[in-house]
Amino acid sequence: MNAIEVQDLYKSYNGTRAVNGISFEVGYGELFGFLGPNGAGKTTTISILCTLLKPTAGRATIADLDITRESDKIREHIGLVFQETTLDVELTTFENLLFHAYLYGMSREDAARRIDELLSMIGLQNKRNELVKHLSGGMKRRLELIRGLLHRPRVLFLDEPTIGLDPQTRANVWSFIKEMKRVEGTTIFVTTHYIEEASDFDRIAIIDHGRIVAVGNPQRLLSEMGQATVTFGTADSATAQTLLRHGMHDLGNGAYQIKTEDPDLFLKQVMNLQGLRVNDFKVNKPVLEELYISLTGSEIRDEYVDRPASKRRHTR
Amino acid sequence: MRKIILPIYVITVRDLKKFFRQRSRLIGMIARPLTWLFLIGTGLNQVIRGGLGVSYIQFILPGILGMTILFSAMFSSISIVWDREFGFMKEILVTPVSRFSIAFGKIVSGMLVSTIQGIIIMAAAPFIGIRFTIFEALLLIVFIMVVSMCIAAIGVFIASMIKSFESFNIIMNFIVMPMFFLSGAMYPISVLPAFMRYLMYLNPLSYGIDSFKHVMFVEFAHFHSDFSLFADVVLMIVFTLGSTLLAAVAFNRQQKE
């Protein structure tokens, strides 16, 4: 009884395996992230699940409907926002949405009500009768997002919904997606390149070269990945002694470090000690990006720009 | 029923809106045949003494009408290939709409867009001395619709057989242009050598243009037409039904690869 179930799915394009035996499931109402570098097979997987492509082998169900045998029924229950825009730029915002609603058999009244409601949620009500070619890239993306939700799908597939958006619009898009998940209980399957966006998803899968290399709750994956480090800087020899006694290692130059599962607990213990004279300290928790890079390799692929792993720095 | 009608309605309304909003395309689509008519018609009018009651510019009007239909209906259908990669077609294929109604919707919209242009060209007739009664005009519009539908269906069939837009030039050179020249548009079929004549018999546009001649040159039709009106009508219907069926099947099959 899962929204999505995938078993040993394969897809080859003339010999190259774009999807190379993946299995996972997504529960109803879950926000599920599919992360992976360019060419990992994310779009191919979405196309198969949305019945646009036939798998070479394997089985998958959406809402307990089989993707090959019951594709017609599945299409009534899913929404898809493509990686590339598929709006009709010669038509207005409203026309784009209305035609979509008609294709799902919605009545004009129901469609119009729903369109206005969604447009105002996403802040586009003043663009209702504008030709889509006059909208900005971010507006178009938001428009596609609500088009995907218009017919109240049970499962919504989003292929890179925030690509090319500015940070503020990205944040807006995510809060809208989470709001829809909360209000309508929509199951959401989303691919993204922005790894940090996935840290509060319910579950994620990391895919590389057509294989899933990790799947689970992002926070749990992180804690399984390993330990945080706490580093102190001090010029005081008494303080140094105390830190060493608490298990820290001397890194030289007055720096002391410990690796720990629970940096918060360690800090509480040390900060309660009397007479510490610390100049500087730093806590390094692993972030999703590091996990991701460690699993998919850190080589730069296509448009990937290698960024230094973000660090949390506290100073008192 | 709603499930079959609505997508046809959506596709048609969308294509018509786009058609009327793209002014430059609209103007081009109408200007080209009119330019052909007046430049070629007037020029050759001096060289080719029409005789038998019809001048050359009058003689080619049915052919120019056929050309207009051929280009506009074919273009409308081939846009599927474009839309499949960049837009609307991609979107519509995720919806629960049946593949047959998508294919049929595309045929209907191509038929309407092409009929509108055909009627505009038909309106040029009185200016070059071809007159017809209201009844003949209505009959002509019906023929225009049938030919348009047939070409649109062939277009959908071709669009379902090709994978990418790169094949577009091949289609223009090896299908559209031969269809135009081997249709009796520019010269009567009877002047051609036998093997070309057989190609023309396979070309549905031949019967369409021939039916236009029957209506436009009522008194002189027996000199200028190549087939009987009855044969034209029957064959056009057969071709239209056949190509519509073929288009629907090919479209449906392509989506299943």
Ligand SMILES: Nc1ncnc2c1ncn2[C@@H]1O[C@H](COP(=O)(O)OP(=O)(O)OP(=O)(O)O)[C@@H](O)[C@H]1O
């Ligand atoms: N139509 C196709 N024909 C041949 N190969 C294809 C086709 N579509 C995708 N591929 C190949 O399949 C692999 C997976 O592609 P896919 O589009 O699923 O990747 P992706 O994870 O979505 O990448 P991106 O992040 O760049 O969107 C790639 O190696 C790609 O080259």
Ligand SMILES: [Mg+2]
């Ligand atoms: Mg992709």
